[in-house]
Amino acid sequence: MDFRFFSALERVFDVAPFRQRLEQIYGERNIPVLFNHRVKSVDMEARKVTFEKAMKTPSGTSTERVTVDYDFLHIVPPMSAPDFVKKSPLATNPATGVQEDWVPTDKATLVHAKYANVVSVGDVAGLPTSKTAAAIRVQAPIAAANLISLMEGQAPSHRYDGYTACPIVTQYGKVLLAEFGYDKKPRPSLPFLDPGREHEAGWLLKVHLLRPMYLKVC
Numbered sequence: 707m708d709f710r711f712f713s714a715l716e717r718v719f720d721v722a723p724f725r726q727r728l729e730q731i732y733g734e735r736n737i738p739v740l741f742n743h744r745v746k747s748v749d750m751e752a753r754k755v756t757f758e759k760a761m762k763t764p765s766g767t768s769t770e771r772v773t774v775d776y777d778f779l780h781i782v783p784p785m786s787a788p789d790f791v792k793k794s795p796l797a798t799n800p801a802t803g804v805q806e807d808w809v810p811t812d813k814a815t816l817v818h819a820k821y822a823n824v825v826s827v828g829d830v831a832g833l834p835t836s837k838t839a840a841a842i843r844v845q846a847p848i849a850a851a852n853l854i855s856l857m858e859g860q861a862p863s864h865r866y867d868g869y870t871a872c873p874i875v876t877q878y879g880k881v882l883l884a885e886f887g888y889d890k891k892p893r894p895s896l897p898f899l900d901p902g903r904e905h906e907a908g909w910l911l912k913v914h915l916l917r918p919m920y921l922k923v924c
Contacts, residue, residue: 808832881908
């Protein structure tokens with residue numbers, strides 16, 4: 707069976723210890739990883755996917771179209787805030803006047819870049835960190851505390867450090883729990899475990915806590 711991993715990015719993960727382990731896993735399992743490939747179209751009847759491949763040249767960057775046959779295709783679609791947010795004044799960057807895909811948000815206080823009575827968290831917030839339930843868990847009390855401060859005429863004093871967590875399933879029963887902040891350094895909740903290796907503890911967290919939370923609470 708032939709597996710291939712295509713990514714629009716230039717690396718498999720942005721934080722070094724987790725990237726190194728994932729690269730090792732792909733190598734051990736003989737799974738080619740192709741970067742700078744962005745999906746442009748899918749022909750479901752012919753089972754063909756077309757990528758736009760970005761290439762660096764001496765004069766800059768060029769692109770070419772690459773079409774690949776597939777039997778099974780798993781795609782992560784482009785992400786953004788919901789249209790009712792993205793098409794509202796909340797998504798306009800006050801510095802450029804450009805309508806963006808996310809709400810321009812101070813990465814520390816979570817306060818809107820223009821509207822001082824608005825705070826943003828989670829999937830709408832333009833924050834330079836992964837949008838996960840773990841991130842929202844930390845963002846929510848900070849946003850609430852800062853909103854109360856603003857309502858009371860005080861400066862927002864609580865700070866978000868970019869903490870997020872990406873539980874990456876590497877095999878049945880094992881998860882590489884990638885926890886990190888804005889500084890791109892590991893922030894393990896269980897410091898006695900090697901954060902650069904997959905563990906059963908991460909699997910138990912994902913299956914018995916995160917999965918029920920998503921299915922029954924969200």
